[in-house]
Every structure is written in C-alpha cells, then in structure tokens.
Amino acid sequence: MTNEELILQRLEAMEERIAFLHERAMGTKYFIEEVTPIGNHAFRLMVEELQDVHGRVHLDDIFELLRRGLRGVPNLNYCLDQLENLIDLWRTMHPAVAPTWPHIIEGLGKWEQDGVFAKLTALKGAGGKVLDANTPEGIEKMGDALAFMTVLLQKLADPNVQAFLARAVDMLAKLDLSQAKPVGMFGMVGALGSREAKEGLGVAMEVLKALGSLKGDGCCACGCAAHAPAAKND
Numbered sequence: 302m303t304n305e306e307l308i309l310q311r312l313e314a315m316e317e318r319i320a321f322l323h324e325r326a327m328g329t330k331y332f333i334e335e336v337t338p339i340g341n342h343a344f345r346l347m348v349e350e351l352q353d354v355h356g357r358v359h360l361d362d363i364f365e366l367l368r369r370g371l372r373g374v375p376n377l378n379y380c381l382d383q384l385e386n387l388i389d390l391w392r393t394m395h396p397a398v399a400p401t402w403p404h405i406i407e408g409l410g411k412w413e414q415d416g417v418f419a420k421l422t423a424l425k426g427a428g429g430k431v432l433d434a435n436t437p438e439g440i441e442k443m444g445d446a447l448a449f450m451t452v453l454l455q456k457l458a459d460p461n462v463q464a465f466l467a468r469a470v471d472m473l474a475k476l477d478l479s480q481a482k483p484v485g486m487f488g489m490v491g492a493l494g495s496r497e498a499k500e501g502l503g504v505a506m507e508v509l510k511a512l513g514s515l516k517g518d519g520c521c522a523c524g525c526a527a528h529a530p531a532a533k534n535d
Contacts, residue, residue, distance in 0.1 A: 412418060
C-alpha cells in the first residue's frame with residue numbers, strides 16, 4: 302500500500318469521525334434548543350414561588366428541615382419495617398379473608414333490609430336520652446336495680462317457677478269476670494262444695510302461709526350481697 306493510499310484511508314477515517322461528532326453536536330444542539338424554553342419557564346416559576354414564600358421561609362428553616370430529616374431516618378426505617386410487616390400479614394391473611402368478604406357484605410345488606418341498623422340507631426338515641434335524663438348517681442342506682450333484676454331473672458330459669466307462672470297466666474286468661482256475681486255467706490259455703498273451689502282454697506291457704514315470709518328479717522329475697530343484712534355488733 303502506497304503512502305497516498307494510507308493518507309486517503311486516514312482522511313476517510315477522520316471524515317467519519319468528524320461526521321459522527323457533527324451528528325452528536327447537532328443532536329445536543331437540538332436537545333438544548335428544546336430544553337432551554339422548559340428550563341426558562343421552570344426558572345421563572347421557581348423565582349415566582351420564591352417571591353411568594355419570601356419572608357416566610359429562611360435558609361435556617363431549610364437547614365433545620367434537613368437536620369430533622371436526617372435525624373428521623375431511623376424512625377423512617379422503623380416505619381418502613383412495620384409497613385413491610387403489615388404487608389406480609391395482609392398477604393398471609395388475604396387468601397383466608399378474601400372469600401368471606403362477599404358473605405360479610407351480603408350479611409350487612411340483609412341486616413340493612415331487616416332494619417337492624419335502624420334499630421341500633423334508635424337504641425343509641427334511646428340510650429342517649431336515658432343518659433341525658435339521669436345524673437351519674439341516678440345511673441348508678443339504675444345499675445344496682447338492673448343487677449337485682451338479673452338475679453331475679455336467674456331464678457325465673459327454674460322449671461318449677463316457669464311452670465307455675467305459665468299455669469297462672471293460663472288461669473288468668475281463662476277467667477271471665479263478666480260471669481262474676483255477688484256471693485253471700487251461704488253462697489260461699491255452697492261454692493266450696495265443688496272440687497275446683499276446694500283445690501283453690503287449698504292453694505290460697507298455701508299462698509297465705511307463704512305470705513308470712515314476706516315480712517322476713519330485713520334481707521331481700523334475691524340473697525345478693527348488696528341487699529344482705531348488716532352484721533349485728535355484739
């Protein structure tokens with residue numbers, strides 16, 4: 302290869318490099334031409350915003366924010382760790398909880414149709430009225446009364462008591478007071494000749510005997526500690 306050919310080869314390589322650099326320079330020029338208006342607009346906006354906060358924010362405030370941000374990095378890391386734990390917990394629970402959501406929504410919709418929420422709202426309003434109408438001392442007394450009533454309700458769970466009350470209610474339902482007529486002494490004696498009257502008189506006698514226990518010894522029938530008689534001093 303002669304010297305001329307070498308020179309021409311080098312010139313071609315230089316031309317290719319110059320063309321490549323020229324292309325890069327043109328691309329950079331176009332990029333600058335496109336970015337310059339955006340940068341100018343952003344700079345003007347920044348100046349306007351700085352003018353708006355002028356006098357309110359100082360350089361010391363920015364440094365203080367940076368210092369507090371750096372000091373808060375451990376707390377931020379802790380929050381991120383807890384967030385990861387919550388995400389892991391949700392990913393663990395989601396397969397089990399997700400299928401139940403439609404049933405929960407369906408149940409809530411049924412409650413809404415049945416008026417459960419309306420009743421709860423009314424109950425809340427009634428409770429608020431009771432609280433407004435009573436003093437703390439009165440509410441405390443109401444609590445004592447409710448405790449006493451719960452003891453009595455426990456006694457109503459006795460099957461014998463329930464059977465007696467059921468028979469009493471049935472008896473009262475069967476009474477026809479329109480058939481009641483004035484009865485004298487002889488009429489009473491004559492009425493006692495029937496089996497029902499004799500059984501009724503026997504029940505009345507047992508009730509009369511039991512009425513004597515109402516006088517009691519100062520202790521209530523519930524037997525609770527709140528109503529127990531005080532111990533007598535020797």
